[in-house]
Amino acid sequence: MxxxxxxxxxxxxxxxxxxxxxxxxxxxxVPFLIVLKISLSQTAIAQPPYTPTLDLAAGWEGLKAxxxxxxxxxxxxxxxxxxxxxxxxxxxxxxxxxxxALVVIGLPIAYGMARAPARTQxxxxxxxxxxxxxxxxxxxxxxxxxxQRDGLxxxxxRALGLIDEPVAWLASxxxxxxxxxxxxxxxxxxxxxxxxxxxxxxxxxxxxxxGCPRWKTFFVVTLPLVLPGLAAGAxxxxxxxxxxxxxxxxxxxxxxxxIGQTLWTEFFANRDxxxxxxxxxxxLVLLVxxxxxxxxxxxxxxxxx
Amino acid sequence: MGRRFSVFNLVSVALGIxxxxxxxxxxVIYSFNASRLVTIWGGxxxxxxxxxxxxxxxxxxxxxxxxxAFASATAATVLGTLAALALSRLGRFRGRxxxxxxIYAPLVMPxxxxxxxxxxxxxxxxxxxxxxxxxxxxxxxxxxxxxxxxQSRLAGFDRTLEEAAMDLGCPPLRTFLTVTVPxxxxxxxxxxxxxxxxxxxxxxxxxxxTGPGATTLPIRIYSDVRLGVxxxxxxxxxxxxxxxxxxxxxxxxxxxxxxxxxxxxxx
Numbered sequence: 402m403x404x405x406x407x408x409x410x411x412x413x414x415x416x417x418x419x420x421x422x423x424x425x426x427x428x429x430x431v432p433f434l435i436v437l438k439i440s441l442s443q444t445a446i447a448q449p450p451y452t453p454t455l456d457l458a459a460g461w462e463g464l465k466a467x468x469x470x471x472x473x474x475x476x477x478x479x480x481x482x483x484x485x486x487x488x489x490x491x492x493x494x495x496x497x498x499x500x501x502a503l504v505v506i507g508l509p510i511a512y513g514m515a516r517a518p519a520r521t522q523x524x525x526x527x528x529x530x531x532x533x534x535x536x537x538x539x540x541x542x543x544x545x546x547x548x549q550r551d552g553l554x555x556x557x558x559r560a561l562g563l564i565d566e567p568v569a570w571l572a573s574x575x576x577x578x579x580x581x582x583x584x585x586x587x588x589x590x591x592x593x594x595x596x597x598x599x600x601x602x603x604x605x606x607x608x609x610x611x612g613c614p615r616w617k618t619f620f621v622v623t624l625p626l627v628l629p630g631l632a633a634g635a636x637x638x639x640x641x642x643x644x645x646x647x648x649x650x651x652x653x654x655x656x657x658x659x660i661g662q663t664l665w666t667e668f669f670a671n672r673d674x675x676x677x678x679x680x681x682x683x684x685l686v687l688l689v690x691x692x693x694x695x696x697x698x699x700x701x702x703x704x705x706x
Numbered sequence: 707m708g709r710r711f712s713v714f715n716l717v718s719v720a721l722g723i724x725x726x727x728x729x730x731x732x733x734v735i736y737s738f739n740a741s742r743l744v745t746i747w748g749g750x751x752x753x754x755x756x757x758x759x760x761x762x763x764x765x766x767x768x769x770x771x772x773x774x775a776f777a778s779a780t781a782a783t784v785l786g787t788l789a790a791l792a793l794s795r796l797g798r799f800r801g802r803x804x805x806x807x808x809i810y811a812p813l814v815m816p817x818x819x820x821x822x823x824x825x826x827x828x829x830x831x832x833x834x835x836x837x838x839x840x841x842x843x844x845x846x847x848x849x850x851x852x853x854x855x856x857q858s859r860l861a862g863f864d865r866t867l868e869e870a871a872m873d874l875g876c877p878p879l880r881t882f883l884t885v886t887v888p889x890x891x892x893x894x895x896x897x898x899x900x901x902x903x904x905x906x907x908x909x910x911x912x913x914x915x916t917g918p919g920a921t922t923l924p925i926r927i928y929s930d931v932r933l934g935v936x937x938x939x940x941x942x943x944x945x946x947x948x949x950x951x952x953x954x955x956x957x958x959x960x961x962x963x964x965x966x967x968x969x970x971x972x973x
Contacts, residue, residue, distance in 0.1 A: 418792035418799065421785045421849065425808040428846040432823035435830050510722035513715035525719065527958050532726050534900075534954050536907045538924050539943040542931050543729035546736060546940075553732060586726065637814065644816020646910050651931060661818045668822060668914075678826070681819045688816070696810050 440678035441471040475679040485680065488663040489687070495574075495649075495659060496642040499581045500635050506582065507589035507634065512623075514590070515597035526594070533587040541580050541651050548576050548652070572654035580648040585641075589634040596630030629698060636695040640688055660684055730947060737940035754941035764926060764942065771906055771923040774837065778844035779901035785845065786852025786901070787894055793853070794860040812850045820847060821914030828915065835917030843915045844905040851904065852897035859893035892961045899957055903950055 479485045514525045532540060547553045548570035555567040570576050600623065608618040624631075646661035653659075660680065668677040737755075741748025758764060789809060796802075812820060824843045828835055863886070871881040887894075909924040916925060923946075930939050 414796060415799070417788050418796060418805065421789035421792065421853070422801070422805055424785055424846070424849070425805075428824065428827070428842060429808055429812060432827035435826045436819075436823045439826055506722070509714070509718035513711075513717075513719035513722075516711050516715050517719065518711065523962075525723070527955070528723055529726065531951060531954055532730065534903050535730065535947045535950050536924070536943070538907065538909050538927055538931075539733070539946060540729065542927070542939065542943060543733040545931070546733060547729060583725070583729070586722070590722070640814040641816060644818050646818055647928075661816060664818045664822065674826070677822060681822050684816065685819060688814075692811060692814055695814055696807065699810060 436678045436681055438471075439675055440475055440682045441473065442475070442675050475675045476683070478676060479679055479683065484658070485660075485663065488658045488660045489683070491657065492643045492645075492659040492661070493687075495577060495581070495657070496639050496645075499578055499585070499642060500639045502578065502582055503585055503589040503638050504631065504635060507586060507593055508631075510586075511590045511593035511597050511630075514594050515600070522598075529587050529590050529594075537584060538647060540584055541648055544576070544580055544583065544652060545571065548579070571652060574653075574657055576652040577649050577657045580652045581642055581645065584648060585638045588637045592630040592633040592637065593627060594630075596627040600626055629701070633695070633698050636691055636698065640691050640695065643688065644684060733940055734944045734947065737937065737944040739937060739940075742937065754937045755945075757938055758941055758945075761938070763921075764923075767921045767923045767926040770837070770920055774840050774844060774912075774920075774922060775902045775905040778841045778848060778905045779898050781841070781845040782849040782852050782901040783894060783898045786849040786897055787856050787890075789849065789853040790856035790860055793857050809850045809853050812847050813854070817908070817910035818914075821911040824911070825914040835915060836920040837917075839915040839917065840912050840920060840922065843911050844901075844908060847908075847911065848901035848904050851900050852894075855897045855900065856890055856893045859890045863889055892965070896957065896961065899953065903953075906950075 514522060514529070517525060545552075550567050550569060550571070552570070554570060555564070558564045558568070604622055604626075605618055608622050609615070613621070643659075644661045645659055646665055649657050649659045650662055650665075664677050664680045664684070667673050667680060738750050738752065739747055740751030740753060789805075792799075793802075793806065793809070821843070824839070824846070825835070828839050833839060867885055867889075868881055871885050872878065876884070907924060908922075909928050912922050913925055913928075916922065923942075927939060927942060930936060
């Protein structure tokens with residue numbers, strides 16, 4: 402009976418999937434293939450259409466001619482100039498260190514939130530989500546107010562007698578790290594909080610009853626239990642930070658050149674579309690491992706539910 | 707439950723919240739500063755808000771942003787809800803894995819890549835860049851957020867309710883509209899709001915896909931900020947933050963009330 406009803410419902414159900422499926426193929430997958438193709442085109446021609454062009458009317462022969470003309474010369478270019486390697490490595494370094502800092506800062510906040518009284522928890526949750534809804538750009542801009550040469554941070558430090566001369570906070574590594582940690586903190590705290598909240602407190606009591614010191618309980622019992630949240634949060638920060646553009650552009654200097662900025666410059670200032678595309682493809686290849694890992698964590702959490 | 711909210715917990719939560727809010731509070735306070743010099747306090751004043759009223763280019767940018775946000779959030783809500791339904795109701799259909807990948811990938815994809823690829827696509831199909839292209843780009847990005855939100859709501863949904871309705875002879879579409887939709891409505895509403903605010907906020911993807919006459923508010927703010935801090939920007943940002951805060955707080959109160967009503971009627 403149920404099987405027949407299911408079969409009756411099946412006809413036409415694929416229509417539900419068809420619309421978003423086609424949309425994503427058209428506006429997500431196909432654009433990527435175009436990026437891939439342009440990255441393999443000749444750099445010499447800086448205006449579209451890029452050679453080689455695919456002539457669909459010529460059929461199989463056309464396709465063969467098209468594939469034969471693709472070249473990896475643009476990728477060779479990426480190796481020749483140090484600026485590309487430098488900004489890839491700088492992006493990895495900044496993303497790794499700030500994700501580590503986010504874990505260290507996020508853990509006690511999420512832990513504290515999960516232990517607060519239930520009523521307070523609801524308010525704290527909205528309080529952490531709220532900045533996430535307000536503009537990213539505005540939150541970065543807010544730090545310029547604070548970090549600039551005659552800004553509030555220098556005023557405060559001078560008033561406390563900690564410094565005599567104003568410190569140049571802006572256009573430094575420190576400013577970029579502050580900006581990133583500030584912007585991504587909710588992404589770290591929320592998945593962690595969700596895991597801390599599910600934590601079975603009796604396990605902690607058991608550990609305490611058996612004489613385990615509290616710091617050891619944390620590392621041996623608590624941390625392994627919130628690991629899925631930790632992994633989700635860390636990846637949710639690490640991956641987008643690598644491609645970050647706004648924060649290093651507004652708070653950083655030439656010493657904090659990240660790959661997102663290099664791509665932006667190649668595209669908007671140098672108008673070199675093939676190089677910009679090649680940068681994007683290499684960046685994506687770098688991100689394939691963490692993205693696959695993230696999807697794995699996500700789908701496992703969905704299966705659990 | 708042996709929950710203890712220790713001093714350590716209190717201090718870390720308080721510091722965390724202070725860290726999240728202090729910069730925004732400072733920004734809001736300084737938007738009321740009478741002095742032109744951003745760092746010197748010259749008393750309370752509304753002069754920068756008055757100055758905004760005369761800035762017609764800024765008003766136009768704000769209008770563009772709101773229109774794009776509304777159009778793309780509407781499209782993304784429809785497409786995202788359909789995607790969520792497909793993921794949680796169609797079982798393991800063929801081509802499910804690439805579908806899941808295409809929904810999760812944009813969530814973590816660096817914006818510069820999404821922006822670049824969409825622009826190259828629009829150039830390739832010869833579509834004039836402007837209002838429409840930004841809307842398509844934002845729809846593509848935000849429909850994935852909507853799909854994830856709605857799907858998590860559908861996953862916690864008691865499916866026997868749907869089955870009961872259909873066993874009693876209710877046609878599938880009507881079952882969907884009268885049983886499923888009311889339950890997932892809060893998630894759909896939250897998805898719309900999230901899509902709206904993501905679109906309103908986006909700088910990178912909009913910069914790639916924009917065209918003549920389609921300057922959005924973030925593009926305008928960004929070009930101003932690059933020239934240095936100006937008190938007018940503080941005022942714009944304060945209005946922006948105030949509007950979003952009001953909408954989010956209203957939405958969370960409404961959801962809470964809807965959930966409570968549901969619990970009562972379920973009893």
